[in-house]
Amino acid sequence: MQFARGSLRYAAVPALLAAPAVLLTPLASAACLLAGAGVLFFHRDPERSTPPTGVVSPADGHVAVVREEDDRVRLGIYMRGRDVHVNRAPMAGVVESVDHVPGANKLAFRKESERNERLRFTFEDYDAEMIAGAFARRTRSYVEPGEFVERGQRIGHISFSSRFDVVLPPEYDIGDLTVAEGNRVLAGETVVARPSEAVTVDDSAVAEK
Incomplete structure (x- = not known):
């Protein structure tokens, strides 16, 4: 799966926060990872098959x-x-x-x-x-x-x-x-x-x- 150009930096922020967040609580760390995954899902860029006309x-x-x-x-x-x-x-x-x-x-x-x-x-x-x-x-x-x-x-x-x-x-x-x-x-x-x-x-x- 590829993603929209430049979108990885948006997912990087919550992903990087996951490590220090675990010092607070594993739940906070998991929430950060989940947020990063959500950003990637939002910016997904699937291949498409364009019809020949129209x-x-x-x-x-x-x-x-x-x-x-x-x-x-x-x-x-x-x-x-x-x-x-x-x-x-x-x-x-x-x-x-x-x-x-x-x-x-x-x-x-x-x-x-x-x-x-x-x-x-x-x-x-x-x-x-x-x-x-x-x-x-x-x-x-x-x-x-x-x-x-x-x-x-x-x-x-x-x-x-x-x-x-x-x-x-x-x-x-x-x-x-x-x-x-x-x-x-x-x-x-x-x-x-x-x-x-x-x-x-x-x-x-x-x-x-």
């Missing part, structure tokens, strides 16, 4: 938002504490920018989280946002502007419960979605949208740009 989910969790805004479709996925928090590219494309946007830290499943702190990824054809929650304070990007990413490729992770939104290209509409609010999805594996017959998506053509 827009894939950028995150593990439950679909919390489906709506149209400015003639685009926004899909928001709420990640609970037990979900994998490594995020993946829903579509292939070139990263145009990665920007940190300051804001509040409301619970990620509430409407107020629309104003939360976030990490915004702008691609050629779509946008994605890693939205911090009430307890999430660390967002990390794995990609840089100008970099081409494959569909299903890891693009970053966020520590502790949070939300990931994707704003699909303008040629997609609500009818192209294959999921609805409340559905469980897996990053890089679950197809969340398929283009209509009038839309063609050729990842190989994008890669040649």
Whole structure:
């Protein structure tokens, strides 16, 4: 099992405290070890098998938002504490920018989280946002502007419960979605949208740009 980049240092703190804690009580030492194991479980990064076609989910969790805004479709996925928090590219494309946007830290499943702190990824054809929650304070990007990413490729992770939104290209509409609010999805594996017959998506053509 591999873990999210940079996450081992979070687990190291309680693990290192386990030794001196045993001088107080074995129970305190066990609690430290358990906390370290919990941190590692939270930051696990399993391999995924990306299907050959379709827009894939950028995150593990439950679909919390489906709506149209400015003639685009926004899909928001709420990640609970037990979900994998490594995020993946829903579509292939070139990263145009990665920007940190300051804001509040409301619970990620509430409407107020629309104003939360976030990490915004702008691609050629779509946008994605890693939205911090009430307890999430660390967002990390794995990609840089100008970099081409494959569909299903890891693009970053966020520590502790949070939300990931994707704003699909303008040629997609609500009818192209294959999921609805409340559905469980897996990053890089679950197809969340398929283009209509009038839309063609050729990842190989994008890669040649």
